[in-house]
Amino acid sequence: MGKKxxxxxxxxxxxxxxxxxxxxNTYGFNVKSTPVFKAQKGLNEDIVxxxxxxxxxxVWMKEFRLRAYKTFLEKPMPxxxxxxSKIDFNNIFYYxxxxxxxxxxxxxxxxxxxxxxxxxxxxxxxxxYLAGVKAQFDSEVVYGTLQAELQEQGVIFxxxxxxxxxxxxxxxxxxxxxxxxxxxxxAALNSAVWSGGSFVYIPKGVHLKRPLQAYFRINxxxxxxxxxxxxxxxxxxxxHYVEGCTAPVYSADSLHSAVVEVIVKPGARFRYxxxxxxxxxxxxxxxKRARVEKDGIMEWIDGNLGSRLTMKYPSCFLVGERxxxxxxxxxxxxKGQHQDAGAKMIxxxxxxxxxxxxxxxxxxxxxxSYRGKVxxxxxxxxxxxxxxxxxxxxxxxxxxxxxxxxxxxxxxxNIEHEATVSKIGEEKLFYLMSRGLTEAEAMSLIVSGFIxxxxxxxxxxxxxELNRLIELEMEGSVG
Amino acid sequence: xxxxxxxxxxxxxxxxxxxxxxxxxxNKVYALMGQNGSGKSTLAQALMGHPQYLVTSGSVVFGGKxxxxxxxxxxxxxxxxxxxxxxxxxxxxxxSSFLRMIYNKSHNTNMTPxxxxxxxxxxxxxLDIKEDFMNRYLNDGFSGGExxxxxxxxxxxxxxxxxxxxxxxxxLDIDALNIVAKAVNSLKDQTKMTVxxxxxxxxxxxxxxxxxxxxxxxxxIVKKGGKELAHELEAKGYAEYAPVVNG
Numbered sequence: 108m109g110k111k112x113x114x115x116x117x118x119x120x121x122x123x124x125x126x127x128x129x130x131x132n133t134y135g136f137n138v139k140s141t142p143v144f145k146a147q148k149g150l151n152e153d154i155v156x157x158x159x160x161x162x163x164x165x166v167w168m169k170e171f172r173l174r175a176y177k178t179f180l181e182k183p184m185p186x187x188x189x190x191x192s193k194i195d196f197n198n199i200f201y202y203x204x205x206x207x208x209x210x211x212x213x214x215x216x217x218x219x220x221x222x223x224x225x226x227x228x229x230x231x232x233x234x235x236y237l238a239g240v241k242a243q244f245d246s247e248v249v250y251g252t253l254q255a256e257l258q259e260q261g262v263i264f265x266x267x268x269x270x271x272x273x274x275x276x277x278x279x280x281x282x283x284x285x286x287x288x289x290x291x292x293x294a295a296l297n298s299a300v301w302s303g304g305s306f307v308y309i310p311k312g313v314h315l316k317r318p319l320q321a322y323f324r325i326n327x328x329x330x331x332x333x334x335x336x337x338x339x340x341x342x343x344x345x346x347h348y349v350e351g352c353t354a355p356v357y358s359a360d361s362l363h364s365a366v367v368e369v370i371v372k373p374g375a376r377f378r379y380x381x382x383x384x385x386x387x388x389x390x391x392x393x394x395k396r397a398r399v400e401k402d403g404i405m406e407w408i409d410g411n412l413g414s415r416l417t418m419k420y421p422s423c424f425l426v427g428e429r430x431x432x433x434x435x436x437x438x439x440x441x442k443g444q445h446q447d448a449g450a451k452m453i454x455x456x457x458x459x460x461x462x463x464x465x466x467x468x469x470x471x472x473x474x475x476s477y478r479g480k481v482x483x484x485x486x487x488x489x490x491x492x493x494x495x496x497x498x499x500x501x502x503x504x505x506x507x508x509x510x511x512x513x514x515x516x517x518x519x520x521n522i523e524h525e526a527t528v529s530k531i532g533e534e535k536l537f538y539l540m541s542r543g544l545t546e547a548e549a550m551s552l553i554v555s556g557f558i559x560x561x562x563x564x565x566x567x568x569x570x571x572e573l574n575r576l577i578e579l580e581m582e583g584s585v586g
Numbered sequence: 587x588x589x590x591x592x593x594x595x596x597x598x599x600x601x602x603x604x605x606x607x608x609x610x611x612x613n614k615v616y617a618l619m620g621q622n623g624s625g626k627s628t629l630a631q632a633l634m635g636h637p638q639y640l641v642t643s644g645s646v647v648f649g650g651k652x653x654x655x656x657x658x659x660x661x662x663x664x665x666x667x668x669x670x671x672x673x674x675x676x677x678x679x680x681x682s683s684f685l686r687m688i689y690n691k692s693h694n695t696n697m698t699p700x701x702x703x704x705x706x707x708x709x710x711x712x713l714d715i716k717e718d719f720m721n722r723y724l725n726d727g728f729s730g731g732e733x734x735x736x737x738x739x740x741x742x743x744x745x746x747x748x749x750x751x752x753x754x755x756x757x758l759d760i761d762a763l764n765i766v767a768k769a770v771n772s773l774k775d776q777t778k779m780t781v782x783x784x785x786x787x788x789x790x791x792x793x794x795x796x797x798x799x800x801x802x803x804x805x806x807i808v809k810k811g812g813k814e815l816a817h818e819l820e821a822k823g824y825a826e827y828a829p830v831v832n833g
Contacts, residue, residue: 533637538674541634542688542740543662552687556678556723 149197152176155299158202162268162302165275175288175298182292188447188478189416194390199362201300201333257315262346263308264319267335270306277308282337285368285424286396293392297333297366304334304365309344309375318347318380318566336367340375340403347378349566361389363414369397369405373427376404382569384576385414387443393419401427401456408564409436410573411446420478422451425459425487432461435561437573440473440505441580449478449510454490454520465496466558469505470580476507481522482514491521498528499557501550551581587612587780588748593644595625595632595805602628604805605644610748613778617791617816620802621824626784627671629802630752634668635661649747663692665747669737669754676724681736682706684724685743692744709742712772714765730757738766742773749773750782755790767793788816803827 147154155176159169184191257264263274271278288298307319340346363385371377377397385391391414397405407421423432434450446469452461467475477496498507509526531553539549554577555562562570588610595603602625610616618626632639633646635658646653648664656664676684686702689695697705707717713735725733734754741749749770755763771794774781783790791799791813799816801809801824808827809815 532674535674535676537634537636537658538670539676540658541662541666541668542744543659543691544688545659546657548687552679552684553676556676559678 148200150176150199150201150300154201158300158302161202164271167279168271171283171288172299172301175283175295176300178288179292179295179299182289182295184292185418188418188476189445191390191392191416194362202302257319260313260315261310262313262315263306265306267304267306267337268302270337274306274308277306277337277339281339281368281370283368285370285398286366286394291394293364294366294394297335297364297394301333301335301366303332304336304367305338305348305350306336307338307340307346307348309340309346309377311341311372312343313341314345315347318349320349332361332363332365334365336365338367338369338377338379340369340371340377342372343374344372345376347380349380349569350382361386363389363391363393365393365395367393367395369395371397371399371403371405371430373401373403375400376406378406378408379421380408380565380569382410382412382565382573383414383417384412385417387413387415389414391417391419393417395419395421396424396451397422397432398424398426399430399432402429403427404431404433406433407435407450408561409434409448410561410565410569411437411448412439412573412576414444414446416445416447418447420449420451420480422453423461424453424455425461425490426455427459428456429458429460430456431459434463434465435564436463436465437558437561438465438467438475439577439580440467440469440475442471442473445474445476447476447478449476449480449496451480452482452492454481454483454487454492454517457486457488458490459487460491462492463494463496464560465494466561467496467498467507468501468554468557469498469507470501472504472506474506474508476510477526478510480512480514481524483517483520483522485516487517487520489519489521490517492523494522494524496526497557498526499554500528500530501554547578547581551578554581587649589645589647590633591645593629593632593646594642595628596640596642597628597638601642602639602805603632606802606805606807608800608807610780610782612747612780613774614797615774615781615783615794617796617799617813618782618784618802619786619799619816619819620827624802625805626802627752628805630668630750630782630784633661633750634658634666662744667741667744667746667749669734669741669749669751671752671756673725673733673737675726675728677726679724680721681724681739682720685740688740689743706743709739712742712765712769713739714762715739731759731762734758735762735766738769742769745773745777746779747777748780748782750784752784753786754783755785755787763790764793770794788820791816801827 152173155172156169159172263270283298286294288295309315338348369377369379383391395407399405405423409419409421411417411419421434425432432452436448436450438446438448440446446467449465450463452463463479465477467477469475475498479494481492481494483490494511496509500507507528511524513522515522531550535553536546536549539552540546555574562573588608590606590608593603593606594601606629620626628639632641635656641654648666651664653661682703685706686697686699689702690697703720706720710717710719715735725736728736734757737754754766758766767790770781773779781794783794783796796813799811799813800807801819803824
């Protein structure tokens with residue numbers, strides 16, 4: 108009797124590896140840390156004020172936090188996107204300081220923290236090709252180095268708390284201006300309790316050849332992570348910032364709500380690459396926005412794996428003539444996961460251009476949504492925008508949706524939107540298997556190929572990691 | 587090397603192959619001819635193990651192994667190669683990395699990308715495929731003729747024991763057909779592989795000369811003969827083998 112493919116495979120022992128199910132072994136270690144200060148769970152005005160006091164912040168920042176806290180209370184929970192009803196704001200630590208001060212050299216880093224970083228491979232990566240490292244441990248940056256090369260060029264790459272003390276004028280001018288606390292409930296929350304994150308300033312005309320790298324991870328149960336990043340790329344400068352996240356396994360829900368503000372000055376070019384791989388219990392609600400001035404170029408490259416729910420829509424406000432914005436994103440949703448990701452492009456000046464390319468993969472009941480907005484105001488003559496979103500659905504239980512919004516008030520605008528949804532067909536699998544590949548190998552090849560246009564834009568170590576992760580996922584997908 | 591006995595194959599509820607018997611010897615060329623819908627491609631797909639082609643009875647032994655117990659992966663690894671009529675497009679996967687992957691698996695080795703590119707270059711030259719194809723995505727946006735050559739390139743890389751060419755000749759111009767035939771003949775001489783050519787035309791059989799011609803009609807092999815049978819078929823058509831209408 109002949110056998111169908113499925114019958115043959117069902118003979119094998121069923122195993123499922125979900126996104127991040129291998130965390131416990133791969134990343135899910137939890138080295139004990141002894142925080143110097145741990146705030147109580149939950150949030151009120153006193154805690155907000157206490158966070159500011161602990162950090163010895165200027166009065167205006169404390170007031171900014173308190174105003175933002177009010178806004179947070181006033182703003183309703185978003186009713187669109189994913190299910191936020193399980194977030195218990197009272198069951199989260201809003202501030203946790205792992206050690207007394209920011210470390211200057213690797214030798215000064217406490218050994219248990221080093222152990223965590225060692226297991227993440229950070230020092231090696233630094234040796235090899237990092238221009239500078241910012242590693243965030245819990246809520247604050249504990250270790251950072253800047254190589255001489257960067258300092259000579261006048262580049263500032265610091266933890267945000269530290270930068271606020273050393274360079275207050277940048278903060279007075281730009282902090283909270285691109286993303287005001289009133290933008291959304293989670294931007295307000297971040298504005299009230301932010302801690303850590305990176306500050307970057309690239310002076311006029313400076314071209315950084317190597318990317319700036321930041322690593323951070325959540326490492327405390329119920330720890331909210333609210334980093335705040337502010338990046339200013341001055342006229343004609345060029346830089347690439349890379350961040351990647353891994354998180355250990357915890358049963359309680361964890362909230363990650365970052366704000367990233369970027370200013371791209373005239374003629375400057377900036378690329379911000381993120382690969383996030385949160386564990387399955389994390390809510391990842393991030394607001395990222397860039398203001399792009401005349402002839403500036405902003406590129407967001409965004410990879411979202413893991414998490415329980417991600418809501419993230421990197422945006423470009425194209426305020427100067429010929430400004431260009433780009434978002435390339437990959438989302439991967441496995442069991443119990445919802446990736447609600449996309450992009451926003453707001454064309455405010457003439458001859459501005461934008462591109463959004465979004466690729467999503469859903470498997471084992473995972474759900475991906477593309478949510479995007481392209482807006483062209485009447486003054487933005489000859490604006491051009493191209494949106495391409497492709498979804499790959501690996502099984503019948505999984506789901507993908509597209510929610511594009513176009514607000515075009517300029518008749519001369521040129522807007523293209525393309526969306527495809529595909530499934531891995533039996534024919535493709537059979538074709539590849541006939542060449543001697545297993546079903547899992549065939550599937551991972553198809554998935555890797557699907558996301559290749561974005562993966563090829565990633566730094567090498569990330570693309571290797573990502574492809575390896577997909578191989579693991581596919582091995583688990585084939586029952 | 588291959589022994590097929592009383593093979594019955596269904597697609598859904600419909601029986602397509604109704605008792606096929608075949609016996610192939612090593613290093614021989616077989617031509618399978620017959621009208622559209624007679625079951626030629628079904629035989630090819632069933633031998634490769636397509637999940638939609640259900641073997642309802644009969645046996646297939648290949649190199650001493652019961653082929654019907656193997657999934658397509660294992661059949662491929664055992665040395666069966668099917669040149670698809672309509673190969674799938676796999677965007678994002680470069681030809682060089684794909685071919686290295688299947689080469690390393692089939693040869694149980696781990697050739698480096700640099701060394702593999704040298705090997706691949708030779709094989710591509712044999713098929714007159716331009717070097718820059720290495721970096722293109724597998725079959726993505728290829729013309730019909732390009733796809734056929736890519737199938738042949740995969741055959742050269744895999745070095746199978748049995749190559750089934752399912753209408754590989756259709757869509758190839760005379761020059762391309764010559765090139766493909768040369769590659770098949772040279773691999774056959776080198777590795778003693780057996781070739782099954784499924785075709786409607788005698789043209790390819792001028793270049794890859796069959797040791798035996800098989801005629802399929804209504805899911806059965808109805809006639810076997812030497813290469814002259816192919817010419818006879820071309821001259822007279824298949825009327826002689828029209829299905830017998832009962833009643």
